[in-house]
Amino acid sequence: MGIVFFLLFFGMVEMSRAMYVINTLQEVTRRAAALATNTDFSNAAAMQAVRQRAIFRDSPGFLLFAQPVTDTHIIIDYMWIQRSGGVMTMVAIPSGSLPASPAANFANCLGDPYSEGCIRLVRVRVCQTASADDCDPVSYRSLVSMVPFSFGLPVSMTIATAETLGMPAGVPCACP
Template sequence: MSTRPKKARDCAGALTAEFAIVLMLFLAVVCAVIELSRILYMFNTLQVVTERAAAAAAGADYSNAAAMSTVRRRAIFRSSAGTLAIGAPVTDDYVRIDYLSLSSAGGTATEIPAALLPSCPANNRITCMQDPYAASCIRLVRARICDPAVTGECQKVVYQPLFSFMAIPLNLPKAAAVAPAETLGAPPGQAPCP
């Protein structure tokens, strides 16, 4: 039996209960602030990722799978395959790179289907010199963040909270960036490919 008076024991118990409630509220606020900060980080970083990917893809050989894989990895600040730092679920597979042509009427950009892409960057240069508005002339490079599970249309990526007990129904933005096509990896004087 305790030698402290009953009133002191009751106060100690109430203090412990109040401290537990305040601690839970404090931790909930801290977790919410961390999660909100991560959401802002993701929104900003995904735009930077697409800008990096578009700029790098403008000078990389689109017909070389290894070169394109390197572009995607470097866009998410990695040297090997993996996840964006504190950016799960975004990996290099989420970076989608498209090649666009321009129409002569109004200069609208149109995605070039993979089957119509020139067989190599040197052939693209020749195609564009013959007709800069040809349907297979790569004039622009677009990078987007898309769900890799959906192969057709670019679907938004569902946000994955850092803390699993926080259910946040949020889609990440459709970050996209467009860059003018540069060399596309073709060195000067490269001969056309078959």
């Protein structure tokens, strides 16, 4: 009788934790997107701080009570809007093709808001591994091995409009 009780008890705890993790991932991507829209994308330390703050931490590590999810699973993509005729499509900018600074992005956007060098959107995902189009889900890891419960966490994604991207207000740029 005791084994059945503990099996049911730990099963309910595990289900509750799984629901917590699934619901918290969306908040993690929302926080990261809100921070990334106003953070200098060319500053690696600032971007690492965005990832850490997104998982409610000030240092590298795991999301609280969600051990498989770490700050390294937070994928931040910068996107431009491609306009072909009347159709507009969001396209990820490869990291090697990003503008040199937020000021350069501002100048690019003033010149042509539909160019590849104009960051218009910020996309944040929680992925095990990611490419521009694919995102492999992070595997859920149960707390108690007594209750075998494993699945891929749903891919959470937030897309936000790029704001300052870390460019201080009132700073003139060398715009054409």
